[in-house]
Amino acid sequence: MERFASELRRWRSNRRVSQLELANRAGTTQRHLSFMERGRSRPGRAIVVRLxxxxELSLRERNGLLLAAGYAPLFPESGLDDAMLRPVxxxxxxxxxGHLPYPAVVVRPYGExxxxxxxxxxxxxGAAAELLExxxxxxxxALHxxxxxxxxxxxxxxxRHITESLRADFLRSRDPRLDAFIAELESYVPEAVPGSDHLGFAVPxxxxxxxxxxxxxxTLTSFATAVDVTLAELKLEAFLPADAATAAFLQSRHHLG
Structure with missing residues (x-):
C-alpha cells in the first residue's frame, strides 16, 4: 500500500488540494483519506476511482493510480491500428x-x-530530414x-506560447521527461524584447x-468524453488564416498543387 499512499500524496500535492477538500469531493472522510495516505488503510476499487x-487525473493517470492500489486498469488503451479505433x-x-487548403495535424501528447x-x-x-523522420x-x-x-x-x-503551454502540463503531471523536453525547446527560443505594441504570445x-x-x-480539439486512453490523448490542431492574404495564398497554393 505504500506505493498507492505515495502516489495519492503526490497527486494531491500537485493539485494543491487539502485532505479535507479532496475527501469532500470523493465522498469520504478526512480521517479515512489520512489513513490511505499513510498506508494504514487499504482502499477499495471504488474509492480509488472516485479519488x-x-x-481530475487523465485516463492514463487513473489507470496508474489503480495499478498502484493493486487493481487492474479500468480504461483500455487501444493501438491506433486496432479495429476498434477504425471509425475514429x-x-x-x-x-x-475537410480542413484543406489549411494545415491540420493530429498529435499525441507533447507533439508527436x-x-x-x-x-x-x-x-x-525547408526542414532538415532528421526532423521529418x-x-x-x-x-x-516548430521551433528548431x-x-x-x-x-x-x-x-x-x-x-513562449508553446513552452508556457507545456509548462502548464508539467505543473499538472510533474513528468521529468516533459521537463527535459521543455528545456530543449526553450533553448531554441530567443528572449522576447517587449516594445510599446507588445502583445505577449497572444498573437498569430x-x-x-x-x-x-x-x-x-x-485551434485545439480533444476527445473530452473518450473512455480509451489512446483516443483521450489525441488532439487535433487546425491552423486558420488570420487575414485575407493568408487565406488567398493557401487557397491558390492548394489549387496549384
Missing amino acids: AESL RQALESILD LVAANAAFDVLTE PPINVLRL PKGMGPRVVNLADWG LRLRTGDAELRLLT
Whole structure:
C-alpha cells in the first residue's frame, strides 16, 4: 500500500488540494483519506476511482493510480491500428481533408505527430530530414533552428506560447521527461524584447514561405468524453488564416498543387 499512499500524496500535492477538500469531493472522510495516505488503510476499487476523478487525473493517470492500489486498469488503451479505433481514424482523416487548403495535424501528447493533411508541407518546407523522420515531433519542428524556427517571424512570442503551454502540463503531471523536453525547446527560443505594441504570445503565428508571410491562428480539439486512453490523448490542431492574404495564398497554393 505504500506505493498507492505515495502516489495519492503526490497527486494531491500537485493539485494543491487539502485532505479535507479532496475527501469532500470523493465522498469520504478526512480521517479515512489520512489513513490511505499513510498506508494504514487499504482502499477499495471504488474509492480509488472516485479519488482519481476528484483529482481530475487523465485516463492514463487513473489507470496508474489503480495499478498502484493493486487493481487492474479500468480504461483500455487501444493501438491506433486496432479495429476498434477504425471509425475514429476514418473520421479524423475526413476532418483533416475537410480542413484543406489549411494545415491540420493530429498529435499525441507533447507533439508527436499521428496524422496530417496535405497542407502540412507548408510547415515542413525547408526542414532538415532528421526532423521529418518518424516519429515527427511537431513542437520540436516548430521551433528548431533546422525546422520552422528561421521562418517564424515572431519566434520569441510564438515559442513562449508553446513552452508556457507545456509548462502548464508539467505543473499538472510533474513528468521529468516533459521537463527535459521543455528545456530543449526553450533553448531554441530567443528572449522576447517587449516594445510599446507588445502583445505577449497572444498573437498569430507569422511564418515566411517564399516571398510571402502567412499569419495563422490555431485551434485545439480533444476527445473530452473518450473512455480509451489512446483516443483521450489525441488532439487535433487546425491552423486558420488570420487575414485575407493568408487565406488567398493557401487557397491558390492548394489549387496549384
